[in-house]
Structures are given as structure tokens and as C-alpha cells.
Amino acid sequence: MDDAPQEEGGQTVSLRLENLVQGYGKKTVLNDISFEVPEGKMVAVLGPNGCGKSTLIKTVCKIIPPKGGRIIAEGEDISDIDRREFSKIIGYVPQKYAPSDYMQVFDAILIGRAPYMGWSYSDEDFEAAADAVDEMGIADLIDKDIQDLSGGQIQKVIIARAIAQKPRYFILDEPTSALDLRNQLNTLRTMKRIIDKQNAGVLVALHDLNLAMKFADHVVMLKDGKVFAAGAPEEVINEDSIMAVYNVSSEIVEGRGGKYVHICEDEQEDYDLAE
Amino acid sequence: MADGDTLKRIKELDSGNNIRSVYDASVKKKMAFIIGTTVLLVIMFFISVAVGAVDIPFMDTLKAIGHAIVPNLVDEPSKSYYVGFVKTRSYRAILCIVTGISLAVAGTIMQGILRNPLVSPFTLGVSSAASFGAAMGIVFWGSIFGSVTGGIVLLGSTLAYEDIFTMILAFVFGLVSILFVILLSRRADVSRSTVILAGVIISYLFQAGVSLAKYLSDDDALREITNWLLGGMWNASLSTDLIVIPIVAICLIYLEFLAPKINVLAAGDDVASSLGIDVKKLRNTGLIVSTFMTSVCIAFTGIIGFVGLMAPHLCRMIIGNDTKYLVPASALVGGFIVLLSDTVGRVIMRPNELPVGIFMYIIGGIFFVWMMLRKKKEVRL
Numbered sequence: 001m002d003d004a005p006q007e008e009g010g011q012t013v014s015l016r017l018e019n020l021v022q023g024y025g026k027k028t029v030l031n032d033i034s035f036e037v038p039e040g041k042m043v044a045v046l047g048p049n050g051c052g053k054s055t056l057i058k059t060v061c062k063i064i065p066p067k068g069g070r071i072i073a074e075g076e077d078i079s080d081i082d083r084r085e086f087s088k089i090i091g092y093v094p095q096k097y098a099p100s101d102y103m104q105v106f107d108a109i110l111i112g113r114a115p116y117m118g119w120s121y122s123d124e125d126f127e128a129a130a131d132a133v134d135e136m137g138i139a140d141l142i143d144k145d146i147q148d149l150s151g152g153q154i155q156k157v158i159i160a161r162a163i164a165q166k167p168r169y170f171i172l173d174e175p176t177s178a179l180d181l182r183n184q185l186n187t188l189r190t191m192k193r194i195i196d197k198q199n200a201g202v203l204v205a206l207h208d209l210n211l212a213m214k215f216a217d218h219v220v221m222l223k224d225g226k227v228f229a230a231g232a233p234e235e236v237i238n239e240d241s242i243m244a245v246y247n248v249s250s251e252i253v254e255g256r257g258g259k260y261v262h263i264c265e266d267e268q269e270d271y272d273l274a275e
Numbered sequence: 276m277a278d279g280d281t282l283k284r285i286k287e288l289d290s291g292n293n294i295r296s297v298y299d300a301s302v303k304k305k306m307a308f309i310i311g312t313t314v315l316l317v318i319m320f321f322i323s324v325a326v327g328a329v330d331i332p333f334m335d336t337l338k339a340i341g342h343a344i345v346p347n348l349v350d351e352p353s354k355s356y357y358v359g360f361v362k363t364r365s366y367r368a369i370l371c372i373v374t375g376i377s378l379a380v381a382g383t384i385m386q387g388i389l390r391n392p393l394v395s396p397f398t399l400g401v402s403s404a405a406s407f408g409a410a411m412g413i414v415f416w417g418s419i420f421g422s423v424t425g426g427i428v429l430l431g432s433t434l435a436y437e438d439i440f441t442m443i444l445a446f447v448f449g450l451v452s453i454l455f456v457i458l459l460s461r462r463a464d465v466s467r468s469t470v471i472l473a474g475v476i477i478s479y480l481f482q483a484g485v486s487l488a489k490y491l492s493d494d495d496a497l498r499e500i501t502n503w504l505l506g507g508m509w510n511a512s513l514s515t516d517l518i519v520i521p522i523v524a525i526c527l528i529y530l531e532f533l534a535p536k537i538n539v540l541a542a543g544d545d546v547a548s549s550l551g552i553d554v555k556k557l558r559n560t561g562l563i564v565s566t567f568m569t570s571v572c573i574a575f576t577g578i579i580g581f582v583g584l585m586a587p588h589l590c591r592m593i594i595g596n597d598t599k600y601l602v603p604a605s606a607l608v609g610g611f612i613v614l615l616s617d618t619v620g621r622v623i624m625r626p627n628e629l630p631v632g633i634f635m636y637i638i639g640g641i642f643f644v645w646m647m648l649r650k651k652k653e654v655r656l
Contacts, residue, residue, distance in 0.1 A: 058545065061545075061547060061548075061549045062548070062549070063545050063548050073534045083551045083552075083553060086549075086551065087550050087551035088551075090549065091549070092545065092546060092549035094543060094545055094546055095282045102597050103541060103595065103597075104301070104595065106297050106298055106301075107296050107538070107595075107596075107597060108542070109294070110294075110298070111538065111539050111541070111542050111546075112549065112550070114535070114536075114539045114547075114550040114551060114552065115550055117535060118535075119532070119535055119599075120535075121298070122597075126294060126295040126298070129294050130293075130294050130295070133293075133294055139293060142293060142294050142297050161542070197384065224583060233368035
């Protein structure tokens, strides 16, 4: 990354991955990954299917312990942080919401207070949940059953839960993949708003290069489990990197409000349908 | 901050703050259901004590119970032999309630932990393992301790050594089954489908063992095994109640204490883990404690099916999936169902008795047929 870590009273305020190695069995999925997510910034992880984006997200969220390297949050190795304390630092928004969940929206949001709650919810818990509901603008949904909601509404509920959790960093695994255009934009706009309001850091795995170009402050492009390129979106996302990582020819065009990736289908010979 | 109050007012008016009132309203509904079922259970208790081979007038039932508790305030019932009936029937009714509670709560917890509404002590193999233990006890008692007779006298009631042997084996095998399930599913991480699959496999293995025991046993033993498999409250006495009540009470409190964490599990393993829950530990302790609780009860009563499935289902349909309220609600409903089944079983062919299990299967079967046909509000987890 081109940004130096922000020092604040000698303590690094960022989420930092140092030479992270991850794998299942003998297979190495992530190899020597290093980058950081500063507070108040959105970092997007890009890469084709199977390049290890989800694995990376789950490792950062301490769902899978790393095979090597370290992840530093709030100046401490995350494997040394108590499970409950860690859940106050990192909020995880999964890629898929298990569709079998049967509960009402307010219950689903209040679950985000788990790191703080005892046997019952406190005033503070209700306040945080109410703030999250306001933030996502889903007041009219709170007494609905989750199974009656649309995909976009469910996504809002999951993000509201993460907001109620009040973490320092939000880690999102392809939050836009199941959404229509408008909801894709809304989701990322919301995350931007939260970054500004709470000075939170956001790490988001994305498929859509244009969304990354538009919203991300930094971009990390993965290829075969390694960092292929990292930096500002306009620098990282270019014709060469898209060809090298996705095996797709493209053209970066100047449009209204910035640069856009235009996919050129004509030169495409074979579609790599791995996975 | 002069405008602090104004800000607060604005916030209260804000629709987002509704979340508290919506939550409170849902809690009220849940509490109403819990209070309602408590009343029903108390009424059922009195009915159960009053009816049987000899019916006791309702006022005399109340008097007999009242006199036993506060002799100075309540007169004796009109006929002194009522006291004996009331006593034995009360012990039996209490065993029914406690058994119902333990099976229903175990079902609720197992369903919540594995996020599958079809899980119960039955599907996880606890019941068939306990049956296997009991069958082994019945078949081998003669050949191992054939000459030993008599029993322990505990609080005025006698427990035969043979029965104790059977109970202990049933209890131990019930617990062993869940340990097998946990060990089997440990290798494949904590995926809930592996846990359920392991339970089904264990269940079949022990069923094979029960069949073998039946095949090898003589007529007397076969009859005893069949009785055990049907389940019944014949062993009810003050001493069984006093063994079962504290164990179930402690397990119940512990599981209620786990309830908020089990609620978090509903968001999925990964999310729960990111919310600070040790998923594996929660799953294992929940399974072990609820199995312990059921094993103790079915060791005395034999197999009692369907409650572990039916009571939680019914409650989920009415009050939703909040485990905190589901545990007490399904406990009460479970106690009610077993007590009702046993009472009907005692009355329907009097002076003979129908084992509680048979009636339970009948109402359980009808219940699930009704649920399938109804299909209006699907119960999911």
C-alpha cells in the first residue's frame, strides 16, 4: 500500500494483515498477503471466483485461524484477543444469509448486540439497534418475518445487525452479489456514510470492478492467492491487470464522474468458467 | 445541553425507536402464552389426580392435597382412603410433568443448536441408545446377577436391583450415544448436518442392538423390553420424583442460561462466531446437558416419543423462535402433553392402563398430519 500506517500516540490505528498464509489441508489458498485497512477508509478486495476472497474475509474475521502470518487489529494480534472483545472490534457481514433463518427483523438486528449483552437486552442495546434501523431506513420492516423479505431488504437487515454491533471495522463478503443495481449502490453508499460518521474501516470483497472504482479508497487485487496489485483504484484497475487476473480484455473509459471498466467481448475467446 | 430533552423527544418519535416497543409487545405475547399454559398445566394436574380407576370428587382432591401441604388449615378429605390415591397419583403426575419438561426442552435446545426443526432426542439416537441399554439390562440381568433379589428402600418405596440395573444402563447408553455423535462429527468440523447424520447412524446401530436383544430374549424378557419401549409411568414414586426433579431443574436453568447464545446461532455459525460465540463449545455443552436431562428421565419411564418434537414445534408456531421464551414455553407444553397422555391412558380402558407411549404416538401422528395439511405458517429455523 502506498499509505503509511497512521500513527496515533505511538499506536497503529488500523487493521493490518502481515504475510498472511491460509489454506485447507495441504492446499494453500492465500499466500503471503499483506495490506492494511486504515480507519475511515474502504478497502476493496478484488479477484476472480476461487481466488481466496471469502477465505481472506473469514480469516480476518477470526472464523478460520490463519496458517501463517499475523493479523493486527488495534495494535494486537487478533489470535490473542478474547473472542468477545474481538467481536466488538470486527463486524462480519456474510455473503449469503442462510435462507432457513426464521425470525423477525427486530430479533435479527438485536442479535448484533450479542457481544455486549448478558441474559437480556439493556437500554443501550435497544438504542444501538434503533440507531442501526434508522441508519438503514428499515423502520417499517422491524416487525416483519425475515422470510417474507426480498433479497435487498434482507441485505439491509444484515448490515443493520452489523451496525448495531458497533464494530471499529466492517468486513463484508460480496455484499452486492445478490442485489439489483440500485441496492448495490445503496449498500456501498451506506458503508461510505458509516465510514464518515463513525470513522470505521471497511474491508469489502467485491466482484464488480466499477463499484470498486467508484467507492473504494484502496484496492487489493488477488490472483491465485497472492496480491497481484494494490493501491488506489485508478492505478490498480487497468486493462493489463484485468487481463492478467480475470483473463478478460477490457478498456478503461472516462465517463461521467470518473473512470469506468468497459468489457470488450469481441476479443474474448474462451470463458473461464472455473467454479 | 438545553436541547437534550428535545433531542430525546425527537428520538422517541423517530420510528426507529419502535424496536423497543415491538420487542416489548412480542415479550408480552410470549409471557401471556407461558402464563396460560401454566394455568392449563395446573388444572391438568388436578384432573389427573382426581380421575383413575377410582374417581375422587374434585373438592376432596383439593382437600387431600391441601391437607398434605398445610394440615392445620385444610380439613381431611371425606374418605380417608382418598389420601393414598391422591398421593400415588400426584407422584405419577409429577413424574409425567418432569419427563415432559425434560424431553421438550431437550428437543428445543437440540433444534436450536443444530438449526433443524426435525431434531429431537429421538433423531439424535439418544432414545434408541437408552433402549439398547435397557434391553441389555433386562436380557443380561438373569445371566449375570441371576441370584440377586431384593432392592433398595428409598423414602418408603422399593426399587428392585434389577430395575436399577436397567435404569443405569439406559442412562449410561443414552449419554454414550451423544458422546459418539460428538466424536463422529468432530472430525468434520462442527457442520450441523454431520452432527445430525451421525445421530441417525448411531440411532440405527443401537436399534439393531435392540432387535438382537429382542431376538435373543425369552418371553418374559421380551415382554419387559416391549413395555420399556412403549414407555410408562409405572416406576413413579416419591423417590423417583426426588431423583428426577433436582437434576432436571439444574439442567433446565443451565440451558435457559445458554438460550441467548443459542439465539445468536440462528444467524449462522460464521456470524455467531464473529459475534463472540464459541460455536463448537456451545453445541457440545448444549447437546450433552440436554441429553443428560432426558437420559435421567427415560431411564425411569422408558421411551416416550414425539414430545421432544411436538412441544417445541407447537410453541415455535405460536411464540416464534426466541429460545429464551421457547425453553419455558415448550417445557410447560411438554409437561402438559405427557400428563394428558398418561391420564387418558389410565382412564380410557380402566381399570386397565394403556402405556403413555401409545397414546403419545397417536396424538403426535395426528398433530403432524394436521401440520402438514395446514401449511399456512411454516415452522422453520
